[in-house]
Amino acid sequence: MTAPIILSKSMDLAVIQGAFTQNVVPTYGRFPLAFTHGSGSYVWDVSGRKYLDLGGGIAVNSLGHAHPEITDALVEQSRKLLHVSNLYYTESQARLAEQISGLIAPGKVFFCNSGAEANEGLYKVARKFGHDQGRFEILTALNSFHGRTLGGISATGQDKVKKGFEPMVPGFRHVPYNDLEAMRSAISPATAAILIEGIQGETGITPATPEYLLGLRALCDEKNLLLLIDSVQCGHFRTGCFQSYQRILEGVPGCESFLPDGISMAKSLGGGFPIGAFWLRNPHGGLLTAGTHGTTFGGNPLGCAVALRILDVIHRDHLHQNARELGGWIKDQLSQLVHNHPTVLKTVRGFGLMIGLELQPHIPAFRHDDKSVAIQFINKLHDLGVLTIPSGTNIVRLLPALNLKKSEAEEGLEKIASLLPSLLQ
Ligand SMILES: *Cc1c(COP(=O)(O)O)cnc(C)c1O
Numbered sequence: 001m002t003a004p005i006i007l008s009k010s011m012d013l014a015v016i017q018g019a020f021t022q023n024v025v026p027t028y029g030r031f032p033l034a035f036t037h038g039s040g041s042y043v044w045d046v047s048g049r050k051y052l053d054l055g056g057g058i059a060v061n062s063l064g065h066a067h068p069e070i071t072d073a074l075v076e077q078s079r080k081l082l083h084v085s086n087l088y089y090t091e092s093q094a095r096l097a098e099q100i101s102g103l104i105a106p107g108k109v110f111f112c113n114s115g116a117e118a119n120e121g122l123y124k125v126a127r128k129f130g131h132d133q134g135r136f137e138i139l140t141a142l143n144s145f146h147g148r149t150l151g152g153i154s155a156t157g158q159d160k161v162k163k164g165f166e167p168m169v170p171g172f173r174h175v176p177y178n179d180l181e182a183m184r185s186a187i188s189p190a191t192a193a194i195l196i197e198g199i200q201g202e203t204g205i206t207p208a209t210p211e212y213l214l215g216l217r218a219l220c221d222e223k224n225l226l227l228l229i230d231s232v233q234c235g236h237f238r239t240g241c242f243q244s245y246q247r248i249l250e251g252v253p254g255c256e257s258f259l260p261d262g263i264s265m266a267k268s269l270g271g272g273f274p275i276g277a278f279w280l281r282n283p284h285g286g287l288l289t290a291g292t293h294g295t296t297f298g299g300n301p302l303g304c305a306v307a308l309r310i311l312d313v314i315h316r317d318h319l320h321q322n323a324r325e326l327g328g329w330i331k332d333q334l335s336q337l338v339h340n341h342p343t344v345l346k347t348v349r350g351f352g353l354m355i356g357l358e359l360q361p362h363i364p365a366f367r368h369d370d371k372s373v374a375i376q377f378i379n380k381l382h383d384l385g386v387l388t389i390p391s392g393t394n395i396v397r398l399l400p401a402l403n404l405k406k407s408e409a410e411e412g413l414e415k416i417a418s419l420l421p422s423l424l425q
Contacts, residue, residue: 012046012047013032013033013034013045013046013047016034016046017032017034031378031379031382033045033051033382034046035051037065037066038053038064038065038066039064039065039066040064040065040066040067040401040403040405040408041053041054041064041065041400041401041403041404041405041408042065043065043387049385050385051382051385051386051387052385052386052387052408052411052412052415053065053387053400053401054386054387054388054398054399054400054404054412055387055388055389055397055398055399055400056353056399056400056401057272058233058267058389058399059201059233059238059267059268059354059399060267060268060270060271060272061268061271061272061401062236062237062238062268062269062271062310062314062319062401062402063271063310063313063319063401063402063403064401064403064404065272065401067271067313067403069309069312069313070271070272070273070306070309070310072309073305073306073308073309074273074302074305074306076305077092077301077302077305077306078302080301081301081302082300082301082302083297083300083301083302084300084301085296086294086295086296086298086299090299090300090301090304092301092304092305092308093111093299093300093301093304095304095308096109096111096277096299096304096307096308096311097109097111097299099308099311100265100277100279101279103242103243104242104243104259104263104279105259105281106281106282107279107280107281107282107284107285108279108280108282108285108286109277109278109279109280110277110278110280110288110293110298110299111275111276111277111295111298111299111303111304112275112276112277112278112295112297112298112299113274113275113276113295113297113298113303114147114266114274114276115146115147115230115232115233115264115265115266115267115276116146116147116148116149116151116152117147117149117266117276117295118232118264118265118266118276118277118278119146119147119151119152119155119195119230119232119264119278120147120149120151120152121264121278121288121293122193122195122228122230122262122264122278123138123151123155124288124292124293125193125226125228125262125278125280125284125287125288126138126192126193126195126226126228127171127192128287128288128292129192129193129226129284129287130190130191130192130193134190135189135190135191135192136170136171136190136192137171137172137173137188137190137191137192137193138155138171138172138191138192138193138194138195138228139172139173139174139175139183139186139187139191139193139194139195140155140156140157140172140173140174140175140194140195140196141157141174141175141176141177141196141197141200142157142158142174142175142176142177143157143158143177143200143203143204143206144156144157144158144174144177144195144196144197144200144203144230145158145161145197145200145201145202145203146195146197146230147232148161150165150168150169151169153165153168154168154169154170154171154172155172155195157174157177158202158203171190173186177196177200177206177208177212178206178208178209178212179212180211180212180215180216180219183216183219184219187219187223187225191223191225192225192226193220193225193226193227193228193261194216194219194220194225194226194227194228195228195229195230196208196216196228196229196230197229197230197231197233197234198213198229198230198231198234198235198243198244198245198248199233199234199239199244199248199350199351199354201232201233201234201354201391201397202233202391202392203391203392204349204356204358204391204392204395204397205349205350205354205355205356205391205395205397206349206356207244207248207349207350207351208244208245208248209248210248210249210252210255213245213248213249213258214249214252214254214255214258217258217259217260220261226261226262226284227260227261227262228260228261228262228263228264229243229245229260229262229263229264230264231243231244231263231264231265232264232265232266232267232276233267233354233399234354235263235265235267235268235269236265236267236268236269237268237314237319237320237323237352237402238268238323238351238352238353238354238399238402239323239324239327239351239352239353239354240320240321240323240324240327240351240352241320242320243263244351244354245258245260247324247351247352248351259281260281261280261281261284262278262279262280262281262284263278263279264276264277264278265277265278265279268310268402269307269310270303270306270307270310271306271307271310273302273303273306273307274303275299275303275304275306275307276298277299313403314402317403319402319403320402322402322403322404323352323353323402324352326353326404326406326409327350327351327352327353327354327355328352329406329409330353330355330398330409330412330413331348331350331355333413334348334355334357334413334416335348337413337416337417337420338357340420341420341424342360343360343363343364343424344359344360344363344420344423344424345357345358345359345360345420346358346359346360346361346394350398353398353399353400353401353402353404354397354398354399355397355398355399356391356395356396356397356398357395357396357397357398357416358394358395359373359374359377359394359395359396360373360394361373361393361394363376363377363423364423364424364425365422365423365424365425366423372390372393372394373393373394374390374391374392374393374394374395374396375390377396377419377423378390378396380419380423381396381415381416381419384415384418384419385415386412386415386416398412
């Protein structure tokens with residue numbers, strides 16, 4: 001047996017990387033950065049260097065780092081009760097379910113621990129829904145992302161996540177996103193549900209169009225299919241509304257009656273504490289009866305206390321407004337940069353604080369390296385002290401905390417702008 005590594009302040013990046021190489025399953029391509037602590041939208045690495053975090057832990061840190069009210073909720077709840085199991089009732093789970101339905105529509109909520117697991121629940125709901133007619137198939141979109149479990153990679157419309165893990169779970173087929181006719185023609189007698197992201201996140205921030213959402217609802221009503229929305233990344237007020245479809249459909253005729261049958265969520269729900277959930281519209285909540293689904297940790301008092309506190313802070317501090325207004329401003333500023341640097345930047349997409357900056361596929365300064373342009377661009381931003389998230393080969397995502405400040409957004413934009421002239425050679 002080797003001596004345990006003592007994690008101390010003096011453990012530098014190379015030592016940590018060495019320990020990862022030896023001990024951690026190498027499923028991630030990690031950037032050469034190791035962080036020790038954070039505060040708001042800033043994080044510090046092991047060498048004491050400060051970074052502006054515009055990636056938000058991939059849309060998770062809804063209130064930024066070390067938010068004192070999240071800490072209070074964790075401490076207060078942990079002094080009372082961490083966990084009792086779902087054999088019993090707790091007030092915090094009841095209140096969180098009530099709040100989530102209050103933000104969507106009357107329905108029922110199931111709690112779990114991650115986004116993939118929330119989607120797994122939706123697959124089971126779809127199977128149960130179609131079971132008596134022999135229907136089991138779920139149609140999803142190309143370029144979607146639904147998580148890394150076996151069901152998740154089967155549902156995901158990207159070959160790269162499936163490679164080497166075949167055979168896939170049967171019953172998933174993929175069609176082009178935002179293409180209503182493709183969806184209509186893909187429906188078979190075995191189809192039970194359609195699952196899409198409100199805004200495709202992992203493949204470059206592509207929102208569903210209003211016509212697509214309304215068309216899918218009508219199609220599902222016509223064919224008796226469930227309309228399921230994976231809201232793991234685009235939900236929780238990131239777009240300015242609790243749900244991205246609420247934002248996308250704002251002011252669109254017919255939007256008042258739009259409601260999906262099921263919605264999965266995770267990421268920002270717990271602000272960094274692992275919690276996932278899915279909501280089902282009435283009466284579909286009744287499809288999963290006692291003994292048909294479960295998870296040990298789901299909806300435990302600690303996770304629910306944190307999620308409840310986050311919702312309180314979002315409402316009290318009008319963070320949905322902040323996401324909408326500051327996000328809109330950032331997008332406008334980035335559009336200006338796109339306009340001024342068309343040989344480096346291609347376009348900007350998204351709603352609120354879910355923004356995708358698409359780079360040109362061939363940027364002169366990046367031609368000598370085989371790393372994708374997104375990774376090279378992000379590495380340059382790291383040198384300037386800014387964290388962002390890659391998406392595909394040439395998209396940079398901004399998924400910052402919902403309480404990002406204007407001054408912080410300005411700092412990030414200045415640093416992005418300062419990089420552009422040097423990329424032309
Ligand atoms: C992140 C993500 C998931 C998977 O969530 P995990 O918590 O990583 O399991 C599923 N769907 C979407 C849209 C996501 O962005």
